[in-house]
Structure formats: structure tokens, C-alpha cells
Amino acid sequence: MRMPLLFPTLLALGLGACATGPAPIRGEFSAQSPDQAREQGSANASVRWGGSLIAVEPDPTRTCFVVLSRPLSAGGKPIIKRETTDGRFIACRGGFYDPALFAEGRDVTFTGRVEGFEERQIGAFSYRYPKLAADVVYLWPEPANVPDPRYAFPYRSPAFAPWWGYRPFW
Known part of the structure; x- marks a missing residue:
């Protein structure tokens, strides 16, 4: 009797796990993008921003990251679309972050x-x-x-597929 409820319950839990991001970046944040913050001049907003690293600048007390901002998915991961950006921003945090690991x-x-x-x-352009x-x-x-996967084992193995000439029969 309990078996029919098991599958929908597991499915709901599995899909719910996909909708959330990693624990450190969860929370409630302002929907303001870096471009909007730059234009409006608003400070002290609690935000979650992300994108692709442009440069990492460590100094003795902290490390600053120059980032090309991208829109974020519901889980907080940057969505890579070459034609879409939310501008640029600088993020600084205390401590040393290795530029070899945090590569461009x-x-x-x-x-x-x-x-x-x-x-x-940025070149000859002044950017805020x-x-x-x-x-x-x-x-x-x-x-x-x-x-x-089209070229993965066993399709290229003569031991398993000699009768169709090393290619799938379909």
C-alpha cells in the first residue's frame, strides 16, 4: 500500500534537490545587477553576483577578483551566454586565494x-x-x-563488435 507513494515522494525530493544551489550561496538577496548598482550608485545592498573571472589580485591582507558578470541560475551558477553580461564588478575578501586555482x-x-x-x-575607456x-x-x-558516447566502449572494440564493422548496427 505504501509502495505507490514511494516513487512520487522520491521524485519530488530529487527534483527539489536540483532546484537549490550550494549551501554557502543560498539566501535572500537583492535582485540588483552590477550594471544597475553602477548606474544607480546604490551601496550597502546585500547581493549574490557571479560570472567569469577576468583577474585575481592578491595583496598581503586580502584578495580582489575582477569579474565579468553573468546572469545566475536559480541555484546561483553563472549562465554562460557569450552575448549576455551584467557588466563587471570587483569582489574583495580577506585572505589569500591562489590565482592558479582561481584562473581566468x-x-x-x-x-x-x-x-x-x-x-x-578598460583600454582607453574609464569604467566604474x-x-x-x-x-x-x-x-x-x-x-x-x-x-x-558514440565512440565509447564497446563500439570501437573488435572483441565485442566484429560483426558490424566496428560501428553500431543501427
Whole structure:
């Protein structure tokens, strides 16, 4: 009698787990993007921003990250769309973060408060970066290098597929 409820319950729990992000970056945050913060000049907003690392600048007391902002998924992971960006921002956190691990192009998400703005040059253009005092720095794992399943074992193995010429029969 309890068996018919088991599958829907497990399905609901499994789908619920997919909808949430990692524990360190969960919470309630302002929907303000870095571009909106830069234009409105608003500080002290609690935000969750993320994107692709452009540069990592460690100094003796803290590390600052220059980030090309991207829209975030419901779980907080940056959505990679080459034509879409929310501007740029700088996030700083106390301590040392290794630039070899936090390499250019890696996906990262930060939570914290907007503490102000900093003018920097991008080529000959002066750009006003929102500066984030980060509480959490979350480096997303690099995607695994998964082989194309069409060419994976056993299709290229003569021991298992000699009768169809090393290709699937369909």
C-alpha cells in the first residue's frame, strides 16, 4: 500500500534537490545587477553576483577578483551566454586565494554587500566598477571532460563488435 507513494515522494525530493544551489550561496538577496548598482550608485545592498573571472589580485591582507558578470541560475551558477553580461564588478575578501586555482575564465559566485565603487581603465575607456565586500567566494567545479558516447566502449572494440564493422548496427 505504501509502495505507490514511494516513487512520487522520491521524485519530488530529487527534483527539489536540483532546484537549490550550494549551501554557502543560498539566501535572500537583492535582485540588483552590477550594471544597475553602477548606474544607480546604490551601496550597502546585500547581493549574490557571479560570472567569469577576468583577474585575481592578491595583496598581503586580502584578495580582489575582477569579474565579468553573468546572469545566475536559480541555484546561483553563472549562465554562460557569450552575448549576455551584467557588466563587471570587483569582489574583495580577506585572505589569500591562489590565482592558479582561481584562473581566468573560471565560474565563480560571490555573496556580500556593495561597499562602494572604483574607477578603472578598460583600454582607453574609464569604467566604474561596483565593489563588493564578499562574505562567500564560491568557485564552481570545472566541467568534466566527457567523451562522446558514440565512440565509447564497446563500439570501437573488435572483441565485442566484429560483426558490424566496428560501428553500431543501427
